[in-house]
Amino acid sequence: GAGVSQSPSNKVTEKGKDVELRCDPISGHTALYWYRQSLGQGLEFLIYFQGNSAPDKSGLPSDRFSAERTGGSVSTLTIQRTQQEDSAVYLCASSLLPSTLPSTQYFGPGTRLTVL
Amino acid sequence: RKEVEQDPGPFNVPEGATVAFNCTYSNSASQSFFWYRQDCRKEPKLLMSVYSSGNEDGRFTAQLNRASQYISLLIRDSKLSDSATYLCVVNGASGTYKYIFGTGTRLKVLA
Numbered sequence: 001g002a003g004v005s006q007s008p009s010n011k012v013t014e015k016g017k018d019v020e021l022r023c024d025p026i027s028g029h030t031a032l033y034w035y036r037q038s039l040g041q042g043l044e045f046l047i048y049f050q051g052n053s054a055p056d057k058s059g060l061p062s063d064r065f066s067a068e069r070t071g072g073s074v075s076t077l078t079i080q081r082t083q084q085e086d087s088a089v090y091l092c093a094s095s096l097l098p099s100t101l102p103s104t105q106y107f108g109p110g111t112r113l114t115v116l
Numbered sequence: 117r118k119e120v121e122q123d124p125g126p127f128n129v130p131e132g133a134t135v136a137f138n139c140t141y142s143n144s145a146s147q148s149f150f151w152y153r154q155d156c157r158k159e160p161k162l163l164m165s166v167y168s169s170g171n172e173d174g175r176f177t178a179q180l181n182r183a184s185q186y187i188s189l190l191i192r193d194s195k196l197s198d199s200a201t202y203l204c205v206v207n208g209a210s211g212t213y214k215y216i217f218g219t220g221t222r223l224k225v226l227a
Contacts, residue, residue, distance in 0.1 A: 041219065042203070042219030043217040048214060091159055091160075104162045105162070106162075107161065109159050110159055
């Protein structure tokens with residue numbers, strides 16, 4: 001079965017441009033997470049979706065960052081007016097959300113964003 | 117204080133050695149704990165969940181100490197292929213599914 005996929009795998013953009021990153025979770029997984037990992041750093045939580053709603057957006061660094069999820073499946077993370085400090089690997093993960101127990105997250109391969 | 121703290125290492129150990137990592141967490145209400153493995157320039161992958169009673173999977177043993185708020189990972193008979201960064205993961209608060217990742221402990225197993 002297919003795992004979590006992300007596109008593009010690499011994105012190079014100029015400062016000030018907008019970028020859109022896509023995540024296709026594992027079919028049937030209701031929870032979807034976005035993280036950011038800068039070079040040599042740990043994972044920084046950005047946002048998570050439960051179905052199409054985002055109960056926790058607390059990790060979004062600024063109002064230039066937004067995310068949406070449609071149909072309980074695909075999610076897009078949009079960064080407007082990119083800055084050099086936005087350069088990082090953006091990782092998406094999904095998990096099957098049992099009613100009583102938190103569950104394993106399965107990660108996509110990430111999108112490596114470079115802002116020049 | 118960080119929510120999840122790990123010694124960054126690197127831990128350099130010879131093949132066959134036993135090595136242990138600890139991870140401390142600050143939220144006493146946390147209920148779920150995991151160890152993930154991340155190879156260089158790859159995505160994290162689940163190594164094992166950590167249960168209250170402790171659990172073992174082959175050469176890997178995970179323990180949880182709620183009183184002292186730490187989890188541990190023990191690797192016996194280290195292999196070269198165990199070289200990676202090991203991430204401690206804790207769920208942020210009771211009733212939520214927000215996970216907090218530690219910055220990882222880097223392990224190098226030497227021939």
